[in-house]
Amino acid sequence: MFAGHDPILIALSVVIAILGGYTGFGLAARVRSTGIAGRRMFLACAAFFLAVGVWTMHFVAMLAAPIPLHATYLVLPTVVSFLICALVMGISLFFVSLGEPSHMRLVVSALLLGLGIASMHYVGIHGLSGSFHIEHQRRMIMASVAIAVGAAYGGLRIFVDRHGGMRLALSATAFGIAVSGMHFTAMHGMRFVPETPFDHAASGLAVSREALALIVSPLCFLIVFGFLLLLVPEPVSRALNSAPAGQADTDAIYAQAAALDGSTPDSAAAQMEQGRLRHRIEGGPSGVAAVTRVPVEGADGTRFVEIGQIRSIKANAHYTLVHDGRRERMCPWAISQAEARLDRATFMRVHRSHIVSLPLVSLIRKEGDGAVVELDGEVPHLVPVSRAKIAELRARLGLVKRGV
Structure with missing residues (x-):
C-alpha cells in the first residue's frame, strides 16, 4: 500500500x-x-x-x-x-x-x-x-x-x-x-x-x-x-466575577476547598483545613443545604439531574463529570463543592477524585492496594476506592469485615 x-x-x-x-x-x-x-x-x-x-x-x-x-x-x-x-x-x-x-x-x-x-x-x-x-x-x-x-x-x-x-x-x-x-x-x-x-x-x-x-x-x-x-485551560473565574454578593464568601470557600484537593493525601494539615472549610460550608450562617438536583451542561443549555439518577461523580479539572447510568455529563461544580452539597447519607467520597451513590453500589472488590466498586445502571461502570476509604465504605455498605 x-x-x-x-x-x-x-x-x-x-x-x-x-x-x-x-x-x-x-x-x-x-x-x-x-x-x-x-x-x-x-x-x-x-x-x-x-x-x-x-x-x-x-x-x-x-x-x-x-x-x-x-x-x-x-x-x-x-x-x-x-x-x-x-x-x-x-x-x-x-x-x-x-x-x-x-x-x-x-x-x-x-x-x-x-x-x-x-x-x-x-x-x-x-x-x-x-x-x-x-x-x-x-x-x-x-x-x-x-x-x-x-x-x-x-x-x-x-x-x-x-x-x-x-x-x-x-x-x-x-x-x-x-x-x-x-x-x-x-x-x-x-x-x-x-x-x-x-x-x-x-x-x-x-x-x-x-x-x-x-x-x-x-x-x-x-x-x-x-x-x-x-491546551490553554478554560477560565474558571467568570462565574465568581458575576456571582451575587451574598454568595461571594461561599464561592471563595469552595475555591479554597477545591485548591486543597490537590494536597498530598498524607498531609494532616491539609485534611484538617479541608474539614474546617467544609464545616463552614455546611454549618455556617450561610450554609448550603443538601440539594435534590445537580446541574449538568448540554449543547442546548443547562439541565438538572435528580440525585436518584446519579451513580457517580468524577473530578475533571475545575469541573466534574456526572454519570447517570448511561454516560457522563459535565457539571460546573468542583468535586469539593459537589461533596459539600450532596446528602452525605446517600453519597460518599471514596477517592480524591470520585464520589459514589451508596444505594447503587452493586459490587466491591479488592484491586491492588485499594479497591473498586461497580455502580448499577444501563452501562455499569467501575470507580476506584482509595485504601484509606475502604473500611469506611464497607461499614456504610453494611459489611462487617475490615478487609476486602
Whole structure:
C-alpha cells in the first residue's frame, strides 16, 4: 500500500489528522459551557478545524504518493472537496448537538459524515489532471467508505460523551489513524492508466504539486496552532466575577476547598483545613443545604439531574463529570463543592477524585492496594476506592469485615 510513498509525509499526514480531530472535537465539547452565540462560534470553529484537518491530511498524503510526473491539481474540484468536508462536518455536529441525541440520530450523522469524508477524498482525487485516467477497485471503495463511517461514528461519540483529557487524546488518535487508513485504503485500490495528452486534456485552472505544497504548509501550522490554543485551560473565574454578593464568601470557600484537593493525601494539615472549610460550608450562617438536583451542561443549555439518577461523580479539572447510568455529563461544580452539597447519607467520597451513590453500589472488590466498586445502571461502570476509604465504605455498605 505504501510502496513508493514518502514515509515522512505519511507520518505528517497521520499527525495532522490526529491534531485536527483533537482540536475539532475538543472545541465541540466546549459547546456545553457557553451561551447561544458561543455555541454557534464553537460549532463553526469545530467544523472548520475538523474539515481543515481531514482535507489537509488528504493532500499531505497525496504529496507523499507516487503520482505521475507533471500531474496537476484542478482548482475547482480541489476547492469543492474542501467545501464538501466543511459542510458535512458542520451539519453532523449541529445535528447531534440538538438536545440529547438518540442512537439513531448519532448513526445517521455518522453515516452522513463518513460519506462526506469519502466524497471529499474521491472528488479531490479526480481533481488530478494529466496524461492519464484513474481507475478504482470497487471493493476498496466500499472498504474506504466503511472505514470513513466508522471513524465518523467514533468522532461523534467523543462529542456526545464529552470526553476530555487523556480519553479525548486517545479517541482523537484513533480517529486520526482511522481517517488516514481510509485514505490509504482508497489509494491502494487506485491506479493510473496512461493516456496520450490528446486523449486527456486538462480543463480549467490547475496548480502544480509545488503550488499545492505552498497552500498545505500554512494549513498544517494552523492546525498545530489550534491544537496548542486548545491546551490553554478554560477560565474558571467568570462565574465568581458575576456571582451575587451574598454568595461571594461561599464561592471563595469552595475555591479554597477545591485548591486543597490537590494536597498530598498524607498531609494532616491539609485534611484538617479541608474539614474546617467544609464545616463552614455546611454549618455556617450561610450554609448550603443538601440539594435534590445537580446541574449538568448540554449543547442546548443547562439541565438538572435528580440525585436518584446519579451513580457517580468524577473530578475533571475545575469541573466534574456526572454519570447517570448511561454516560457522563459535565457539571460546573468542583468535586469539593459537589461533596459539600450532596446528602452525605446517600453519597460518599471514596477517592480524591470520585464520589459514589451508596444505594447503587452493586459490587466491591479488592484491586491492588485499594479497591473498586461497580455502580448499577444501563452501562455499569467501575470507580476506584482509595485504601484509606475502604473500611469506611464497607461499614456504610453494611459489611462487617475490615478487609476486602
